[in-house]
Each structure stands twice: as C-alpha cells, then as structure tokens.
Amino acid sequence: MRIISKVLELKEYLKEQNENIGFVPTMGALHDGHISLIKKARAECKFVVVSIFVNPTQFLEGEDFDKYPSKDEADKKICQFAGVDVLFLPQVDEIYSDDEVRVVAPNVRGFVLEGATRPGHFDGVLSVVNKLFNIVNPRYAYFGKKDAQQLNLISLMVKQLFMDVEIIAVDTVRDSDGLAKSSRNIYLTPEQRVEALKISRSLSEASKMVGKRLLKSSEIKAHMKEILKPLEIGYVEVLNREFELISEVELGNSVILVEALVGETRLLDNVWL
Numbered sequence: 001m002r003i004i005s006k007v008l009e010l011k012e013y014l015k016e017q018n019e020n021i022g023f024v025p026t027m028g029a030l031h032d033g034h035i036s037l038i039k040k041a042r043a044e045c046k047f048v049v050v051s052i053f054v055n056p057t058q059f060l061e062g063e064d065f066d067k068y069p070s071k072d073e074a075d076k077k078i079c080q081f082a083g084v085d086v087l088f089l090p091q092v093d094e095i096y097s098d099d100e101v102r103v104v105a106p107n108v109r110g111f112v113l114e115g116a117t118r119p120g121h122f123d124g125v126l127s128v129v130n131k132l133f134n135i136v137n138p139r140y141a142y143f144g145k146k147d148a149q150q151l152n153l154i155s156l157m158v159k160q161l162f163m164d165v166e167i168i169a170v171d172t173v174r175d176s177d178g179l180a181k182s183s184r185n186i187y188l189t190p191e192q193r194v195e196a197l198k199i200s201r202s203l204s205e206a207s208k209m210v211g212k213r214l215l216k217s218s219e220i221k222a223h224m225k226e227i228l229k230p231l232e233i234g235y236v237e238v239l240n241r242e243f244e245l246i247s248e249v250e251l252g253n254s255v256i257l258v259e260a261l262v263g264e265t266r267l268l269d270n271v272w273l
Ligand SMILES: Nc1ncnc2c1ncn2[C@@H]1O[C@H](COP(=O)(O)OP(=O)(O)OP(=O)(O)O)[C@@H](O)[C@H]1O
Pocket: 025, 026, 027, 028, 032, 033, 034, 036, 037, 142, 143, 144, 145, 146, 147, 170, 171, 172, 173, 174, 180, 181, 182, 183, 184, 185
C-alpha cells in the first residue's frame, strides 16, 4: 500500500495505473462500516483508493471539528490489511485556499433534515467530494446508506454536473445489538449507548409496522417518536428515494430516517424499505 499526502504525487501515480479506480472517501477513525465499503470496492475494482480527510468546511462553528476522533496508526493498518492500493491523506492547506470557488448544495434538498440542523454542512461535503473526485478520478465511489442524505446529494451532484463516476450505495453495518456503526459512537458513555439503541429499535419497529401493511407515514412517525422518548429528536421522516416526503410508505421506494441527540452526540440512522 502506498501512502500519499500530496495531490500532484497522487495524480501522477494514478496516471500510471490503467485500471478502473474504486474510491472510498472517509474522515478516518475507521470502523466496520468503512471496512465494508473498502471490501466492496476491493471486490469490484482492480485498484482501490481510500482517503482520510477531516474536512473543515463541513463542520459548523461550535461543532466537533477539533475533537473529531483520529486513529492514524490503526487506520493505516486497517487499510493495509483490507488490501487498499493507495491511502490518500491530504493536508487542509493543499485542499483549500483563501478565496475558493464553491460548490453549493441545492436550496431545498441541501437544507432539510441534516441540512436544517447543520446549515451549510452539505456545501462543505459536496465541495470536498468534488475536489476528491477530481484528484482521484474514480470510476466507482462507495458511500454508506447510513448517511442517506449525503448519499442522495452526492448522487445528485454527479448527475447534475455530468460527472463520470458511478456512486455505489453500501448497506449500513451495525453492532450486534443494532446500533449503527459511527465514528462518533465513541463519544457515548455506557449509559448513553444503551439510550442510543432506541434509534435502531424505532426503525426496526417501523419496519415491522410496514410488514403488517401499516403504511401511513403519520402513524409510523408517531410510533417511532414514542420509542425514542426522552431523546431529543432532530427529525423522523418518511421519504421516497428521491428524498420527497410521502404520506404512505411505498415498498421498494422508501426510506425512514431518524436523527436524535444522545447527550451531545447527534446520531443518524435509517431503514430502506
Ligand atoms: N455503519 C456504517 N455502515 C456503512 N457505511 C458507513 C457506516 N458508517 C459510516 N459509513 C460510511 O463511511 C463513509 C465515511 O464516513 P465517516 O468517515 O464520516 O464515518 P461515520 O462513522 O459516518 O462518521 P460520523 O460519526 O462522523 O458520522 C461514508 O460514506 C459513510 O456513509
């Protein structure tokens, strides 16, 4: 595995590889969710690039940019073990300059759900993903369904900017008790971790309701909100795969999403039905 920090060095190195590149962008502190993205890329592509970059522009003032978990040595070992060809570790001052050309998230889809609690977050995500795609020039890029809105907006960017990359969505990996793996789970105390299980439970209960053909969004949301008590709920929504609100679950075309605060940690989860 080559570890490269410089943009031009990476571009030169990738030019020598005449293979389709599979790309997995991350912010590090790698866990089984990231590993499943990397494994899928490894299985499907001859050449795999992983990036680790804690992107400052997607954090709002007062968020956890300065304390975002970092596990450099463990991350390198994980990538090596998973058969990654290149680990890209760019520096902030090479990725960004003072007066930037900007990518802006769409007015509606970029400012609802996560975008409502974190206005501007998706401008930062799309800007950096755009830059990373231009640097790596991947044929396939792998993103987790856990961050469903991010996945939706990146797919939209690729389509609307006519980019030559295929976005591959990867299922959410969970702990054995159901909690979706997330780098931020390490912020949880043991008690908060137990509370956090209400999030995945609310979604599995929602799936059961749908299994019994109770499809009304309002009923599903009310039931989930009961289960989530007393957590502070960011949102509970039933959407179609185009990310539009729907009043009834459409099987094969729906996503139920939750965001809740556990202590000070904002956790996301969703189920695709
Ligand atoms: N549990 C998971 N299952 C599958 N993919 C995941 C999971 N968690 C994260 N990913 C995906 O890994 C990629 C990198 O995500 P990131 O490095 O932000 O990790 P994260 O665990 O989502 O971090 P955070 O705690 O900040 O949300 C994204 O495409 C994300 O959707």
